[in-house]
Amino acid sequence: MTDKMLKFVEVNQQAPNKRKVDNRIDDFKEIYDEFIHDKAKEQSSRCSQCGVPFCQVHCPLHNNIPDWLKLATEGRLKEASDLAHSTNNMPEICGRICPQDRLCEGNCVIEQSGHGTVTIGSIEKYITDTAWEKGWIKPIKVTKEINQSVGIIGAGPAGLACAEELRKSGYKVTIYDRYDRPGGLLIYGIPNFKLEKFVVERRTNLLKKSGVIFKQNNEVGKNISLKNLKEKHDALLIATGVYKPREIEIPGQNLKNIFPAMEFLTASNRKGLGETVKNFDNGILNAENKNVVVIGGGDTAMDCVRTAVRQNAKSVKCLYRRDKENMPGSTREVNNAEEEGVEFIWLSNPKKFIGSEKISSVLVERMKLKHADSSGRKMPTPISNSNFEIKADLVIKALGFDPEDLPKLFNDPSLSVSKWGTIKINLKSMETNIPGIFAAGDIVRGASLVVWAIRDGREASIEIQKYLKKKRINKVKAA
Ligand SMILES: Cc1cc2nc3c(=O)[nH]c(=O)nc-3n(C[C@H](O)[C@H](O)[C@H](O)COP(=O)(O)OP(=O)(O)OC[C@H]3O[C@@H](n4cnc5c(N)ncnc54)[C@H](O)[C@@H]3O)c2cc1C
Ligand code: SF4
Numbered sequence: 001m002t003d004k005m006l007k008f009v010e011v012n013q014q015a016p017n018k019r020k021v022d023n024r025i026d027d028f029k030e031i032y033d034e035f036i037h038d039k040a041k042e043q044s045s046r047c048s049q050c051g052v053p054f055c056q057v058h059c060p061l062h063n064n065i066p067d068w069l070k071l072a073t074e075g076r077l078k079e080a081s082d083l084a085h086s087t088n089n090m091p092e093i094c095g096r097i098c099p100q101d102r103l104c105e106g107n108c109v110i111e112q113s114g115h116g117t118v119t120i121g122s123i124e125k126y127i128t129d130t131a132w133e134k135g136w137i138k139p140i141k142v143t144k145e146i147n148q149s150v151g152i153i154g155a156g157p158a159g160l161a162c163a164e165e166l167r168k169s170g171y172k173v174t175i176y177d178r179y180d181r182p183g184g185l186l187i188y189g190i191p192n193f194k195l196e197k198f199v200v201e202r203r204t205n206l207l208k209k210s211g212v213i214f215k216q217n218n219e220v221g222k223n224i225s226l227k228n229l230k231e232k233h234d235a236l237l238i239a240t241g242v243y244k245p246r247e248i249e250i251p252g253q254n255l256k257n258i259f260p261a262m263e264f265l266t267a268s269n270r271k272g273l274g275e276t277v278k279n280f281d282n283g284i285l286n287a288e289n290k291n292v293v294v295i296g297g298g299d300t301a302m303d304c305v306r307t308a309v310r311q312n313a314k315s316v317k318c319l320y321r322r323d324k325e326n327m328p329g330s331t332r333e334v335n336n337a338e339e340e341g342v343e344f345i346w347l348s349n350p351k352k353f354i355g356s357e358k359i360s361s362v363l364v365e366r367m368k369l370k371h372a373d374s375s376g377r378k379m380p381t382p383i384s385n386s387n388f389e390i391k392a393d394l395v396i397k398a399l400g401f402d403p404e405d406l407p408k409l410f411n412d413p414s415l416s417v418s419k420w421g422t423i424k425i426n427l428k429s430m431e432t433n434i435p436g437i438f439a440a441g442d443i444v445r446g447a448s449l450v451v452w453a454i455r456d457g458r459e460a461s462i463e464i465q466k467y468l469k470k471k472r473i474n475k476v477k478a479a
Contacts, residue, residue: 040126043119044072054107060451061087081131089161095125096195098451099330140210146170148468151229153220154239156184157450158441161457162237163212173212178219191307192272221409235464238439242447246399252353261300261398268307287311291391294318296398302333304396305342316342321349321367321380361389401447422446430463
């Protein structure tokens with residue numbers, strides 16, 4: 001390793017609250033670029049090109065990983081980028097935020113043999129970021145326009161991937177989204193330190209240049225009705241994600257300074273996008289100098305604790321009712337948070353929020369794990385007389401998300417949903433019970449991952465095209 005590379009490792013491995021990155025930012029970037037270039041080549045050449053590419057099998061998009069690693073090793077980055085784009089609409093985003101330890105990298109044969117995985121995600125990011133820098137990624141040039149239009153509800157990864165695929169085939173596409181910016185959770189959920197917002201914006205701008213129409217600040221069911229959209233378009237896709245936060249019903253829950261995760265993360269992301277955010281600027285949603293308590297053990301909880309660290313919180317504690325081994329969040333994320341100084345209080349459950357008007361502490365009880373439930377995870381049960389109190393100026397609830405009541409929201413009780421509120425689809429055609437209306441992403445799966453949303457969006461596009469083709473043929477037959 002060169003001195004510069006070693007310096008990069010030294011700076012990057014420190015916890016952000018200990019790092020002195022600000023005054024070295026240019027230096028940092030320069031070191032980073034050089035490091036990444038050498039590292040990408042070195043890493044991609046470690047791929048053994050094994051006969052059974054488990055990495056590819058375990059990537060939800062079945063990316064042709066061994067082949068683009070080979071191309072990267074040979075310095076053929078344009079071809080590597082083209083190959084990566086043939087199965088994925090946003091490889092640089094997946095490269096940044098996929099939980100690779102559970103997907104491709106966790107199944108790398110070299111990892112399995114105890115020699116450390118090929119860092120597939122960072123190479124995927126490197127290949128695609130290079131393609132953007134070199135100007136190889138261009139807007140879609142439609143060769144033959146098709147006179148049929150598709151309305152997509154939701155500009156998250158599922159909606160965006162579907163829109164891109166449909167546009168490539170020449171369909172007219174309009175995306176309706178209730179937020180002011182496209183991107184869904186890529187913009188307002190996932191924090192900037194994991195996914196820089198310009199990376200999302202350059203993708204959505206590319207789609208705009210490709211002829212996809214974005215109608216932001218358009219909430220279906222409020223500003224525009226589902227019925228109206230059905231009349232306007234030849235087919236519809238519902239890709240609205242899941243946003244209803246799971247609640248915790250304990251005494252003191254109405255005290256001030258207790259927030260759902262998305263409120264905290266959205267404020268932070270909006271600040272990162274350069275906006276004035278009243279409740280952040282007045283300090284309410286800013287963790288600086290506060291004792292922060294995050295409740296939950298999933299990836300959203302990890303994003304909250306790590307955001308609080310970056311906002312210079314006085315202390316950050318995470319309460320989770322199971323232990324580390326039984327946590328739903330990615331181990332890599334938990335390790336990162338621990339390195340950054342987050343204190344995990346495993347096997348703990350909040351019993352009461354304490355304070356007068358504002359939260360001042362949380363009463364917590366210890367838990368123990370009993371036998372596994374039907375999902376295979378061990379069941380937590382309270383230990384009697386084990387209560388203790390921890391200081392809290394800001395509490396963030398990150399207990400997961402459920403779907404909103406879409407039939408009610410869309411004012412269409414005929415839309416069929418499961419007992420969990422997710423939209424029911426025909427798993428083969430991805431069509432809902434209403435002909436011509438398809439659904440994809442979290443609103444079908446429940447809270448999941450970006451890479452699965454992309455896969456669903458791509459598959460929905462294929463099924464929508466089949467449906468529209470049939471519609472065209474029937475029209476000709478009827479004429
Ligand atoms: C805090 C957080 C961190 C995460 N981190 C990761 C991660 O690191 N890696 C990973 O792979 N996954 C992560 N996820 C999960 C991932 O973001 C989601 O699985 C993915 O975004 C789902 O995509 P989607 O397109 O189905 O929905 P979304 O991304 O939620 O997009 C849905 C869109 O629909 C719009 N919408 C909703 N209702 C309406 C309506 N009535 N009218 C118009 N528009 C509407 C919304 O405004 C939104 O733009 C994270 C999730 C959260 C909450
Ligand atoms: S899309 Fe995700 S799972 Fe697939 S290769 Fe990339 S990082 Fe791995």
